[in-house]
Every structure is written in structure tokens, then in C-alpha cells.
Amino acid sequence: MGRDKDIWHEPEKFMPERFLESMIDFRGGDFELIPFGAGRRICPGMPLATRMVHLVLASLLNQFKWKLPTEVQRNAVDMEEKFGVTLKKASPLYAIATPI
Numbered sequence: 001m002g003r004d005k006d007i008w009h010e011p012e013k014f015m016p017e018r019f020l021e022s023m024i025d026f027r028g029g030d031f032e033l034i035p036f037g038a039g040r041r042i043c044p045g046m047p048l049a050t051r052m053v054h055l056v057l058a059s060l061l062n063q064f065k066w067k068l069p070t071e072v073q074r075n076a077v078d079m080e081e082k083f084g085v086t087l088k089k090a091s092p093l094y095a096i097a098t099p100i
């Protein structure tokens with residue numbers, strides 16, 4: 001669903017800004033986007049997650065300067081996927097954090 005060309009413009013592109021003016025509700029009401037599932041099996045951790053993701057991300061950006069290893073900077077981040085019980089990156093992301 002997340003990669004359906006009939007629903008999303010350039011679905012393969014990482015474009016978080018596509019949601020800025022969007023009315024799509026991520027809380028299970030709109031089936032185009034269901035990061036926490038929907039219906040009776042919807043993620044019960046959603047209220048905690050939606051608060052903590054912002055807090056953790058903001059803390060990491062506020063406290064550290066981030067950069068990619070030189071080789072990754074040169075070749076760009078490998079977005080290849082590996083399918084299993086969950087979908088994960090084929091090659092793990094390494095990011096170098098320096099305390100500010």
C-alpha cells in the first residue's frame with residue numbers, strides 16, 4: 001500500500017515533506033498510511049510511541065553532531081532491503097555521533 005503509485009506520488013522516494021499539508025491521519029483512520037496498524041489489532045503502544053519518537057529524536061539532534069562514514073558520504077546510503085519476519089536494511093546504517 002505504501003508503494004502504490006495510484007495513491008502516492010513517487011512512492012519509492014523518501015519525501016517526508018509529502019505529509020506536511022496532508023490531511024491523512026496516521027492513527028488507523030486512513031488506510032493509505034497505517035504505521036501502527038488499524039482496527040482491533042492496532043498498536044496499543046501508539047500513544048507512548050508518538051510522544052517518545054519526537055522526544056528521543058529531538059534529544060539526539062540537540063545533543064550530538066551527526067555525520068556519515070566517509071565511504072557512505074561518497075556512495076550515498078544503501079537503501080537496499082532484506083525481507084524477513086520484519087523488513088530491515090540489507091546493510092546496517094552507521095552514523096557517527098559527536099557530543100556537542
Ligand code: HEM
Binds near residue numbers: 038
Ligand atoms: C514508533 C513505534 C511503533 C510502531 C511504528 C509500532 C507499530 C506497530 C504495528 C504496525 C503493529 C501491528 C498492528 C497490527 O497487527 O495491525 C504493532 C503492534 C503492537 N505494538 Fe507497536 N509500534 C510502536 C511502538 C510500540 C510501543 C512503544 C509499544 C509498547 C510499549 C508497542 C506495543 C505493541 C503491541 C503489544 C502490539 C501487538 C498488538 C496486538 O497484536 O494486539 N508498540 N505495533
